[in-house]
């Protein structure tokens with residue numbers, strides 16, 4: 001028995017945000033990290049055929065001693081529920097982190113549109129950059145199922161490292177990380193949740209809560225054409241040249257020095273720029289019949305609704321390449337056919353077109369990156385899909401393992417090295 005202790009050390013690739021209700025992020029909070037770790041663990045559990053309740057919903061689990069712990073869903077068993085303590089303690093050491101922009105509330109990046117005759121934009125938050133460690137401590141219970149759940153939890157952290165992010169506002173660009181050391185785990189031989197959600201289960205209609213097999217995950221690589229490539233984005237030009245489309249009010253807008261702070265760290269607040277382009281330039285051309293709000297979230301400023309699409313900020317790779325991540329999950333009120341139509345269109349828009357060997361262009365040449373960057377590569381992972389760059393995987397457990405492993409192509413291990421900024 002005894003204690004088990006695991007202390008992975010992580011490095012941010014895009015700043016991590018775990019702010020409080022007032023919107024400040026002055027230190028790393030374990031609640032923000034636990035929240036996203038639990039959310040992704042729930043997604044994995046559901047994709048593997050297990051049950052994970054919605055801890056904010058009415059049907060969440062409550063522990064009753066006479067019913068025993070088996071009545072709890074896997075997520076509540078691991079992360080706790082009313083009357084049941086979580087299986088581990090998490091301590092966070094964020095002393096190796098520093099703020100990227102020294103500003104209390106964040107600074108605005110203009111969208112180029114007006115709202116009630118005031119310039120619209122997005123807050124770029126003063127998040128934290130550097131290294132931090134998570135310490136998981138738990139008493140070994142000897143319970144086989146609990147051991148397996150913990151290994152799947154650690155695998156989920158690896159999945160987040162490879163494909164998504166950690167902390168609050170992860171769908172808005174923050175919290176992409178890589179593990180420096182100490183994330184050791186061994187996944188069980190077989191799916192501990194029994195039967196994976198299969199490819200045909202969708203006939204029963206979309207599940208109300210997201211499962212791993214409802215997702216796609218992509219890494220988009222680009223090669224900037226020149227040093228100050230980022231200045232060519234229309235949103236950046238607007239603020240650098242102080243040419244807002246209408247009154248900017250007294251709001252604080254980003255200035256060149258603020259962008260430079262990001263660039264020096266090897267990252268750039270690209271997420272709202274990609275979202276702006278996808279939502280307002282690309283999507284209307286797709287002539288999709290889905291409300292764009294369903295996919296991209298509601299109007300700027302409304303943060304209550306969780307968007308179906310996560311888009312990371314960009315970070316520098318080796319060989320002069322930059323990368324950002326995009327992932328998404330079918331919203332529960334959208335039918336599978338329409339979702340497929342949307343995903344196919346998105347995949348086409350992000351995919352480089354190989355005209356000749358050694359020369360490729362974006363399909364959207366005049367769009368998002370037309371004058372800014374050349375296409376690098378598109379890595380695409382999606383359950384039971386021909387678009388997957390590794391292979392079409394129709395078993396949930398195999399799909400999970402492949403994502404944890406981080407494979408990008410059928411024949412190679414992939415994963416271009418990350419450079420990042422100065423420590």
Ligand SMILES: [Zn+2]
Nearest residue numbers: 053061073076
């Ligand atoms: Zn539960």
